[in-house]
Amino acid sequence: MSCLYLVLLTLSAIIFCETSPNRTITFEDWFNNLNEEEIPSLQLVHHGQKSYYFEIVLKANYYQALQFCRYHGMQLLSITSNEENEFLQSEIVKSGIVDPALWTSGTKMPDGTQWIWMSTGRPLIYTNWGIGEPNNAQNEQCISVRLTKQFFTWNDLNCGSQSYFICENTWSKSCQDMLEDIKRTSIDQGD
Numbered sequence: 045m046s047c048l049y050l051v052l053l054t055l056s057a058i059i060f061c062e063t064s065p066n067r068t069i070t071f072e073d074w075f076n077n078l079n080e081e082e083i084p085s086l087q088l089v090h091h092g093q094k095s096y097y098f099e100i101v102l103k104a105n106y107y108q109a110l111q112f113c114r115y116h117g118m119q120l121l122s123i124t125s126n127e128e129n130e131f132l133q134s135e136i137v138k139s140g141i142v143d144p145a146l147w148t149s150g151t152k153m154p155d156g157t158q159w160i161w162m163s164t165g166r167p168l169i170y171t172n173w174g175i176g177e178p179n180n181a182q183n184e185q186c187i188s189v190r191l192t193k194q195f196f197t198w199n200d201l202n203c204g205s206q207s208y209f210i211c212e213n214t215w216s217k218s219c220q221d222m223l224e225d226i227k228r229t230s231i232d233q234g235d
């Protein structure tokens with residue numbers, strides 16, 4: 045995705061501030077109603093050098109979640125630090141989504157043993173598995189995150205499970221500077 049496109053996407057999100065519809069839609073609903081001439085902008089949350097999109101209406105399996113994120117020029121989530129993990133936890137707390145799992149791009153599908161982030165191809169360094177996880181309870185090769193009343197932890201799940209998910213974009217430094225300029229200008233103009 046080009047830097048210009050990222051900036052335009054962000055501008056669209058700032059200007060239109062779309063909110064999620066108050067209904068659950070299926071992945072098939074979404075896919076069957078795609079309009080290639082008018083790809084909707086997503087409401088992004090910016091943090092550090094990443095932007096995130098929290099999909100908490102549409103449920104999808106792991107592969108469909110990958111597809112959705114790529115359709116919007118994004119990647120399915122990767123988590124590389126405790127600081128990032130804590131930010132994601134705080135955002136999910138704000139969203140009020142307690143209990144449902146959300147897909148990340150974490151998986152061991154390539155060789156069945158090594159956990160990687162599919163979005164970057166890199167192995168997991170930082171982890172935040174729940175107690176007893178990963179347990180491969182039901183042929184579980186994909187990683188979800190989940191907020192319970194007490195904990196925000198990772199769990200391996202069957203990749204065919206239906207879950208919400210989080211997409212991400214990683215910004216270059218120059219893009220980040222442009223984004224900060226746009227936000228400052230937007231605030232100065234009282235938008």
Ligand SMILES: [Ca+2]
Nearest residue numbers: 179180199200
């Ligand atoms: Ca598990």
